[in-house]
Amino acid sequence: MIRLQNVSKYYYKKGIIANGISKVSMELKIGEFVVITGESGSGKSTLLNVISGLDSYEEGEMYIDGKETSHFTQDDFELYRKNYIGNIFQNFNLVAGYTVYQNIELALLAEGKESDKIKVQINEIIDRVGLAEYANTKASKLSGGQKQRVAIARALAKASPIIVADEPTGNLDVKSAAEIVKLLSELAKDRLVVVVTHNFEQFEKYATRQIKMSDGRLIEDRKADVNETVISENIEEKSDKSVSGGEVRNREVGDILSKSKLKLGTRNTFNLIGKFVLLLVVFVFLLEGVASQYASFKASDNTAENMGTNNFFLSSSDERIIVKNKDNSPITDKQYNDLLKKEGVDFVVKQDLALDTMIYIEGKEDNLSGFPGDLSFSSDELVAGRMPKADDEVVFEINRGRSARGKNLKQYLNGTWTYTSDDRTKTKPIKIVGIKYYDSNNSMKWESTVHMRPTFLEEIKSENIQNNSTVYAVLDKKEIAIPNSIVSSQKVPRGKMYVPEDFDGMFKNGRAVGNKLNLNIKNIYFKDNTELEITNTITSKNFKNLLGTSDTFDSVSHNIYINQDDYNKLYKRPDYQMSVYAKDVQKVDLLVKSLKADGYEVVDLKHAKTMMFDTAILKIVQVPFTFIGLIAVFFICYFVIKLILKSRSSYFSTLRVLGIDKNDINRILDIELLIISHIAFILCGIFTALVLNGVIVIDTISDTFKHLGIFDYVALYVIVIAMTLLISKRFAKAVFKKTAVGNFREEV
Numbered sequence: 001m002i003r004l005q006n007v008s009k010y011y012y013k014k015g016i017i018a019n020g021i022s023k024v025s026m027e028l029k030i031g032e033f034v035v036i037t038g039e040s041g042s043g044k045s046t047l048l049n050v051i052s053g054l055d056s057y058e059e060g061e062m063y064i065d066g067k068e069t070s071h072f073t074q075d076d077f078e079l080y081r082k083n084y085i086g087n088i089f090q091n092f093n094l095v096a097g098y099t100v101y102q103n104i105e106l107a108l109l110a111e112g113k114e115s116d117k118i119k120v121q122i123n124e125i126i127d128r129v130g131l132a133e134y135a136n137t138k139a140s141k142l143s144g145g146q147k148q149r150v151a152i153a154r155a156l157a158k159a160s161p162i163i164v165a166d167e168p169t170g171n172l173d174v175k176s177a178a179e180i181v182k183l184l185s186e187l188a189k190d191r192l193v194v195v196v197t198h199n200f201e202q203f204e205k206y207a208t209r210q211i212k213m214s215d216g217r218l219i220e221d222r223k224a225d226v227n228e229t230v231i232s233e234n235i236e237e238k239s240d241k242s243v244s245g246g247e248v249r250n251r252e253v254g255d256i257l258s259k260s261k262l263k264l265g266t267r268n269t270f271n272l273i274g275k276f277v278l279l280l281v282v283f284v285f286l287l288e289g290v291a292s293q294y295a296s297f298k299a300s301d302n303t304a305e306n307m308g309t310n311n312f313f314l315s316s317s318d319e320r321i322i323v324k325n326k327d328n329s330p331i332t333d334k335q336y337n338d339l340l341k342k343e344g345v346d347f348v349v350k351q352d353l354a355l356d357t358m359i360y361i362e363g364k365e366d367n368l369s370g371f372p373g374d375l376s377f378s379s380d381e382l383v384a385g386r387m388p389k390a391d392d393e394v395v396f397e398i399n400r401g402r403s404a405r406g407k408n409l410k411q412y413l414n415g416t417w418t419y420t421s422d423d424r425t426k427t428k429p430i431k432i433v434g435i436k437y438y439d440s441n442n443s444m445k446w447e448s449t450v451h452m453r454p455t456f457l458e459e460i461k462s463e464n465i466q467n468n469s470t471v472y473a474v475l476d477k478k479e480i481a482i483p484n485s486i487v488s489s490q491k492v493p494r495g496k497m498y499v500p501e502d503f504d505g506m507f508k509n510g511r512a513v514g515n516k517l518n519l520n521i522k523n524i525y526f527k528d529n530t531e532l533e534i535t536n537t538i539t540s541k542n543f544k545n546l547l548g549t550s551d552t553f554d555s556v557s558h559n560i561y562i563n564q565d566d567y568n569k570l571y572k573r574p575d576y577q578m579s580v581y582a583k584d585v586q587k588v589d590l591l592v593k594s595l596k597a598d599g600y601e602v603v604d605l606k607h608a609k610t611m612m613f614d615t616a617i618l619k620i621v622q623v624p625f626t627f628i629g630l631i632a633v634f635f636i637c638y639f640v641i642k643l644i645l646k647s648r649s650s651y652f653s654t655l656r657v658l659g660i661d662k663n664d665i666n667r668i669l670d671i672e673l674l675i676i677s678h679i680a681f682i683l684c685g686i687f688t689a690l691v692l693n694g695v696i697v698i699d700t701i702s703d704t705f706k707h708l709g710i711f712d713y714v715a716l717y718v719i720v721i722a723m724t725l726l727i728s729k730r731f732a733k734a735v736f737k738k739t740a741v742g743n744f745r746e747e748v
């Protein structure tokens with residue numbers, strides 16, 4: 001079977017050459033029970049390692065079944081170990097988290113067996129080593145003697161022709177040791193068993209041969225004076241059992257099957273629940289880390305867009321799409337209703353022009369500002385107060401997260417407030433009767449909204465049309481631009497107008513009063529005019545009486561005052577443009593396309609913003625930050641996983657000894673980490689969905705995630721899976737550095 005001829009093995013350590021074994025010659029055969037003895041450091045382990053191919057040798061020749069091995073490569077020895085050698089160790093080298101059954105099964109799976117087809121065989125072997133009632137007990141819960149029996153059972157399952165055991169009884173009490181020795185002797189019936197011990201007495205009864213080592217040399221090789229009767233008795237007694245499973249076959253051993261790898265990977269994932277939870281936490285962290293890096297990168301895109309200022313649209317949420325008819329005609333009720341029903345449309349704001357107006361609400365303690373808004377929500381959404389019932393009542397909507405004042409809602413509801421229009425020409429007392437919160441889904445969005453009844457909104461729209469129109473007078477067929485604000489007042493009779501004093505200069509006689517003035521207004525949607533008679537000029541003496549106002553002269557002296565009806569005739573108009581809000585910011589482009597197909601002229605705010613500075617620059621800065629962030633997340637996770645999986649190096653060694661190669665071990669680890677990362681993915685996915693759908697309210701998370709679309713989630717998935725595999729590969733590599741076969745013997 002095995003023949004050694006003048007085999008020497010040296011160790012080189014820090015320049016000193018130590019003799020492992022020198023010039024050892026012997027021949028070992030199937031059926032022998034060889035016991036190697038000798039004092040510590042005499043070369044017993046070295047000899048055993050050479051025989052079992054764990055160590056190479058420098059001089060001489062070792063023959064295996066007549067084949068020379070001096071030219072063997074690592075791989076050749078690995079194959080040899082896999083086909084010939086079963087190892088039994090002083091420290092058992094079981095997988096602590098596996099049951100007895102699973103430990104034995106592992107040896108068979110490593111040879112490419114199918115787990116379904118080996119159940120009977122495994123149970124027979126367990127029976128044979130006397131552990132039937134412990135089949136489903138974890139190895140960590142067994143006594144030393146029981147553990148060593150499992151190790152023997154594992155070697156039995158492997159059915160290798162040679163079993164080597166280095167101090168197999170070293171950690172056992174006398175009684176257990178005796179049992180193990182007996183078991184080993186049974187194996188020697190149809191195998192070669194080589195045992196190292198410094199307690200020969202334990203083996204004396206069964207050993208067929210004793211080899212004594214001293215200082216690396218073989219000093220005695222004695223065929224034991226075997227008591228034949230003991231052995232034959234023994235064999236007879238056990239022969240019915242020894243055939244099952246443990247029979248040595250002509251060994252052509254396969255590689256572990258893919259489905260066995262899957263099975264082991266899954267087993268390793270769940271067999272220690274604490275470790276599973278820890279790893280899951282790490283992977284949730286990994287996922288959240290990657291996702292937040294990724295999302296903040298995407299959001300910075302968006303922030304860059306939002307940083308852009310535009311001169312036209314004050315209310316610049318990304319979901320807003322402005323539509324108008326190509327011929328500038330008003331949008332009909334039918335069109336409005338169709339827009340409302342359109343797929344992907346969240347809501348439609350009729351008074352679009354009002355959206356780009358800022359209004360001010362000034363009180364004793366606070367000055368508020370916001371965009372005008374309608375009442376298209378229910379009273380349930382109010383956090384305090386009620387819905388407006390009169391035209392001078394409003395609901396104030398503030399950012400939930402950012403308003404420190406939100407804590408003192410009563411102050412809003414009980415305060416006295418004055419409304420002031422965007423151009424500050426118009427003021428009136430109003431009441432805040434309700435408070436509403438919004439959860440900002442846009443980190444740049446600070447603005448509040450003042451919700452009001454349609455009449456009030458129309459009023460603001462008219463003002464807005466006025467502000468967006470040019471006004472001129474025609475005098476002697478000449479057009480004279482009029483920069484003054486036109487203000488409605490019930491104090492002015494219909495058909496009349498009050499003008500500033502400096503209008504006197506427009507007329508030949510130097511007096512405005514008594515003249516008729518043709519006021520023209522013009523904007524992109526319409527052109528109109530009205531002829532009014534000037535009946536008063538506004539002076540510092542008469543303004544209070546004339547206008548019934550408490551304002552200062554300065555604030556009124558540049559306005560033109562006309563009757564409310566005349567004002568409405570000029571400015572109260574149907575809606576020429578409306579704002580359509582998309583449900584999903586990701587689908588704005590799709591909606592824009594569809595609206596264009598409907599024949600509208602479209603401006604979408606997502607793309608209409610002018611940049612304050614180049615987005616590209618921001619991106620260039622952002623890319624390395626994101627990258628560094630990802631690398632940091634990777635290494636944090638890697639080192640934590642390494643800590644958690646510390647015990648893995650012995651598991652890997654065990655797989656290695658059982659003949660599973662490096663790539664297959666790496667796959668088993670891949671499977672384990674992939675299972676955990678998928679569970680983490682599902683957990684985080686559910687959590688994110690809950691946040692995005694408002695079931696759980698966490699502003700920062702919904703802020704970052706709302707910019708992600710399905711493509712981004714796929715990208716995230718790919719990144720996380722790639723990182724998982726990378727961690728697995730790195731970890732396996734690090735562990736192999738420690739457990740490479742050459743080093744493995746040191747653990748033995």
Ligand code: ADP
Binds near residue numbers: 021039043044746
């Ligand atoms: P035993 O098992 O009989 O106690 P070993 O075979 O372990 O003895 O060791 C034989 C000699 O080889 C000792 O002198 C020991 O110091 C040396 N030796 C064993 N393993 C190594 C090693 N990995 N590196 C260096 N020297 C070693």
Ligand code: MG
Binds near residue numbers: 044046
């Ligand atoms: Mg030793």
